[in-house]
Amino acid sequence: MSDETPNPDKDLSAQNLPGQRGDHGEEVRVQRGMFGAQSGADTSGYGGLVRSVRLPGPASRPYGGWFDEVADELEGALEEQGLVPGNAIERTVVDRGELTFHIEREHLVRVARTLRDDPALRFELCTGVSGVHYPGDKGRELHAVYHLRSLTHGRLIRLEVSAPDADPHVPSLVAVYPTNDWHEREAYDFFGIVFDGHPALTRIMMPDDWQGHPQRKDYPLGGIAVEYKGAQIPAPDQRRSYS
Amino acid sequence: MGLEEKLPSGFLLTTVEQAAGWVRKSSVFPATFGLACCAIEMMTTGAGRYDLARFGMEVFRGSPRQADLMIVAGRVSQKMAPVLRQVYDQMPNPKWVISMGVCASSGGMFNNYAIVQGVDHIVPVDIYLPGCPPRPEMLMDAILKLHQKIQTSKLGVNAAEAAREAEEAALKALPTIEMKGLLR
Amino acid sequence: MTTPSASARETTEGTVYTVTGGDWDEVVRSAAKADDERIVVNMGPQHPSTHGVLRLILEIDGETVTEARCGIGYLHTGIEKNLEYRTWTQGTTFVTRMDYLTSFYNETAYCLGVEKLLGITDQVPDRASVIRVLLMELNRLSSHLVCIATGGMELGATTIMIYGFRDREMILDLYELITGLRMNHAFIRPGGLAQDLPPGAVDAVREFVRTMRKNLPEYDKLATGNPIFKARMQDVGHLDLTGCMALGATGPILRSAGLPHDLRKTDPYCGYETYDFEVPTADSCDAYGRFLVRLEEMRQSLRIVEQCLDRLEPGPVMVGDKKIAWPAQLALGPDGLGNSLDHIKKIMGTSMEALIHHFKLVTEGFRVPPGQAYVAVESPKGELGVHVVSDGGTRPFRVHYRDPSFTNLQAMAAMCEGGQVADVIVAVASIDPVMGGVDR
Numbered sequence: 001m002s003d004e005t006p007n008p009d010k011d012l013s014a015q016n017l018p019g020q021r022g023d024h025g026e027e028v029r030v031q032r033g034m035f036g037a038q039s040g041a042d043t044s045g046y047g048g049l050v051r052s053v054r055l056p057g058p059a060s061r062p063y064g065g066w067f068d069e070v071a072d073e074l075e076g077a078l079e080e081q082g083l084v085p086g087n088a089i090e091r092t093v094v095d096r097g098e099l100t101f102h103i104e105r106e107h108l109v110r111v112a113r114t115l116r117d118d119p120a121l122r123f124e125l126c127t128g129v130s131g132v133h134y135p136g137d138k139g140r141e142l143h144a145v146y147h148l149r150s151l152t153h154g155r156l157i158r159l160e161v162s163a164p165d166a167d168p169h170v171p172s173l174v175a176v177y178p179t180n181d182w183h184e185r186e187a188y189d190f191f192g193i194v195f196d197g198h199p200a201l202t203r204i205m206m207p208d209d210w211q212g213h214p215q216r217k218d219y220p221l222g223g224i225a226v227e228y229k230g231a232q233i234p235a236p237d238q239r240r241s242y243s
Numbered sequence: 244m245g246l247e248e249k250l251p252s253g254f255l256l257t258t259v260e261q262a263a264g265w266v267r268k269s270s271v272f273p274a275t276f277g278l279a280c281c282a283i284e285m286m287t288t289g290a291g292r293y294d295l296a297r298f299g300m301e302v303f304r305g306s307p308r309q310a311d312l313m314i315v316a317g318r319v320s321q322k323m324a325p326v327l328r329q330v331y332d333q334m335p336n337p338k339w340v341i342s343m344g345v346c347a348s349s350g351g352m353f354n355n356y357a358i359v360q361g362v363d364h365i366v367p368v369d370i371y372l373p374g375c376p377p378r379p380e381m382l383m384d385a386i387l388k389l390h391q392k393i394q395t396s397k398l399g400v401n402a403a404e405a406a407r408e409a410e411e412a413a414l415k416a417l418p419t420i421e422m423k424g425l426l427r
Numbered sequence: 428m429t430t431p432s433a434s435a436r437e438t439t440e441g442t443v444y445t446v447t448g449g450d451w452d453e454v455v456r457s458a459a460k461a462d463d464e465r466i467v468v469n470m471g472p473q474h475p476s477t478h479g480v481l482r483l484i485l486e487i488d489g490e491t492v493t494e495a496r497c498g499i500g501y502l503h504t505g506i507e508k509n510l511e512y513r514t515w516t517q518g519t520t521f522v523t524r525m526d527y528l529t530s531f532y533n534e535t536a537y538c539l540g541v542e543k544l545l546g547i548t549d550q551v552p553d554r555a556s557v558i559r560v561l562l563m564e565l566n567r568l569s570s571h572l573v574c575i576a577t578g579g580m581e582l583g584a585t586t587i588m589i590y591g592f593r594d595r596e597m598i599l600d601l602y603e604l605i606t607g608l609r610m611n612h613a614f615i616r617p618g619g620l621a622q623d624l625p626p627g628a629v630d631a632v633r634e635f636v637r638t639m640r641k642n643l644p645e646y647d648k649l650a651t652g653n654p655i656f657k658a659r660m661q662d663v664g665h666l667d668l669t670g671c672m673a674l675g676a677t678g679p680i681l682r683s684a685g686l687p688h689d690l691r692k693t694d695p696y697c698g699y700e701t702y703d704f705e706v707p708t709a710d711s712c713d714a715y716g717r718f719l720v721r722l723e724e725m726r727q728s729l730r731i732v733e734q735c736l737d738r739l740e741p742g743p744v745m746v747g748d749k750k751i752a753w754p755a756q757l758a759l760g761p762d763g764l765g766n767s768l769d770h771i772k773k774i775m776g777t778s779m780e781a782l783i784h785h786f787k788l789v790t791e792g793f794r795v796p797p798g799q800a801y802v803a804v805e806s807p808k809g810e811l812g813v814h815v816v817s818d819g820g821t822r823p824f825r826v827h828y829r830d831p832s833f834t835n836l837q838a839m840a841a842m843c844e845g846g847q848v849a850d851v852i853v854a855v856a857s858i859d860p861v862m863g864g865v866d867r
Contacts, residue, residue: 056797095799130827154693179675219356226349226354236509318502323501354509376611
């Protein structure tokens with residue numbers, strides 16, 4: 001965040017409010033106040049502050065480097081299969097030197113299979129799925145993020161799929177990438193994302209009879225207060241925070 | 244040992260308690276209960292440089308039924324807790340437990356949904372060993388302290404009496420939250 | 428009840444039942460007729476040779492494993508969730524405890540991720556990168572040593588275990604000299620390192636490289652040509668390239684199948700492209716090949732360590748940006764390691780800005796612009812990837828580790844099914860899973 005940093009936020013005169021992105025990008029949350037004060041006892045003057053937290057938004061062509069090549073190839077290959085690329089690929093994000101395709105969930109398997117099989121793409125290695133829970137991103141709270149690596153071409157891309165909390169279903173990629181077996185079970189265990197078509201979607205980390213999905217944002221950390229001589233320190237999620 | 248050469252008239256007087264304690268402490272068989280980082284330090288303690296064999300306990304038993312010491316080395320998850328208790332129940336009496344490292348002792352930095360906040364919720368602990376992970380020297384110190392405890396432990400009626408006294412003392416003890424003084 | 432299951436007669440002691448009938452005769456007869464000895468064996472989670480708290484569920488027909496499944500999660504620590512309640516810098520303290528045998532890799536991967544989000548990847552000083560590489564390669568040595576040592580122990584070869592721990596102990600001494608701790612260092616921080624190398628560290632590492640060069644051939648003498656060792660390892664835990672790719676196996680497992688894929692070469696970080704080293708492979712796809720690959724990797728790591736020592740130039744080990752650089756200058760005081768008195772005097776007495784930065788960074792931490800990043804490093808076990816998401820706050824929004832042990836352990840079933848029970852141990856040991864990394 002120094003002056004010479006090539007920071008996407010820099011030009012938005014947001015020195016005093018880091019993380020501000022103007023009205024660009026995708027809003028995932030609205031934050032009120034600052035310094036974590038919620039009780040109204042905030043004397044800092046920032047108590048009434050309202051700002052939206054925005055993730056990087058869609059990029060426009062050219063994406064730069066090999067990104068265009070991959071995007072072209074993918075769109076071409078999808079068209080060959082009679083799929084309108086605009087329907088399958090919600091948007092393409094280029095941020096911090098990484099290429100992200102946001103995919104409509106019903107087309108995920110097709111896209112992944114294309115990415116794996118097309119000789120010009122050849123993303124042979126899937127590094128698993130990482131769930132992210134954005135409770136403020138209404139209608140698309142649960143995100144499943146896949147990173148695909150091409151050993152042939154030495155490339156790395158990211159696929160992102162979202163599902164609402166009310167209907168947490170995402171198609172399983174186990175048929176395309178068998179390595180996703182445990183990864184999807186993990187994402188199910190921690191986030192409650194149901195991967196349709198997974199051969200045995202059961203809990204993997206938590207005990208079988210565990211209630212809830214512990215790494216969702218609405219699941220408490222579950223720590224207990226620690227007693228010292230004459231003092232008590234609340235659990236990490238109960239303490240005052242600065243977010 | 245040469246001990247027998249120094250006995251003035253060929254015999255030695257002691258109490259049954261001391262003799263039993265001496266015998267017990269001299270051949271403690273630890274069960275392998277390695278869980279996390281501390282388990283690696285526990286293995287290191289058994290290996291060449293620190294050489295736990297000097298204290299007559301280099302043989303870590305694979306089966307709990309042959310062991311009388313459980314070194315809980317690492318964080319105990321909610322999923323592991325029933326397993327740990329079962330292993331403890333399978334060990335024959337008398338048995339002792341060393342809670343190795345802060346995670347086993349109190350949950351440590353992992354104050355969250357997954358970790359049991361102290362293995363003493365599940366099994367009685369004789370020695371709490373701090374550190375993350377404790378050095379092998381610290382583990383050896385804990386083991387030597389446990390040896391001392393075993394040596395001086397009581398038998399039969401005396402043991403019941405000692406347990407009653409410990410219980411009374413614990414009931415009278417000041418809760419941590421009411422203690423005064425520095426935070427340590 | 429149509430047929431009485433037991434005949435009863437009255438005696439002075441009460442009713443006595445004679446249980447003969449029912450359908451038990453039939454059940455016993457049919458059980459005897461089925462000639463297979465199919466049993467299900469539960470191994471672990473507390474077993475001396477399952478590499479930590481791994482649970483194996485094996486379906487056995489005689490001595491042959493017909494089906495093998497893993498039960499994991501017995502060491503699930505919730506580290507990823509805990510990270511969301513700590514500042515970005517405090518995160519290193521948590522991630523270092525994931526795969527506790529490859530601490531420096533966890534830390535580096537996490538810090539590279541945070542640096543990518545901050546956009547300061549290019550500003551990390553050279554000296555910090557060189558020391559990161561140095562520590563990572565030492566870590567590769569110590570991790571492989573534990574793998575070979577415990578793998579040997581699980582085969583019953585106790586000597587190799589003593590050798591492995593002997594050499595690892597020397598590396599731990601170096602860690603202790605450099606970071607102050609034997610394990611779980613939290614030494615690599617977003618933006619650089621916690622502090623510079625202490626005096627004497629370079630000489631100590633050089634001395635170690637000399638000793639290790641002498642000790643490494645002992646493993647060859649002890650194991651490589653040993654007929655018993657070979658008989659136990661060769662053609663055991665077979666997983667070919669197709670299997671590796673499908674199951675996402677990386678690291679020594681992939682390289683033992685003949686593909687020289689190494690992120691240090693294909694997707695370099697920390698300046699690995701400037702170091703001279705080779706990526707060893709084997710073509711046997713078995714546990715023995717993995718052993719040979721690991722042994723050769725240790726030699727290559729020693730080469731890299733030497734190159735690091737040669738290119739260490741004096742300079743800072745933390746980015747210049749005072750809004751990110753952790754403001755501590757540690758020194759040994761009367762009550763242990765802490766902030767140096769000179770530094771405290773300076774920030775308290777003469778520099779208002781330094782005091783403000785110190786206060787803000789320690790209590791609040793720095794903010795990271797929203798977005799996500801994926802960074803992967805080649806850990807001794809394979810591709811260690813970190814997916815870091817920020818929402819612009821002072822704490823991570825989500826950190827996910829793609830741990831190589833977790834992914835590679837999936838290959839256990841493919842390696843073991845159809846083999847002998849005794850070979851399961853060899854196959855699992857050749858994967859080298861560390862449950863701290865698997866379960867996180």
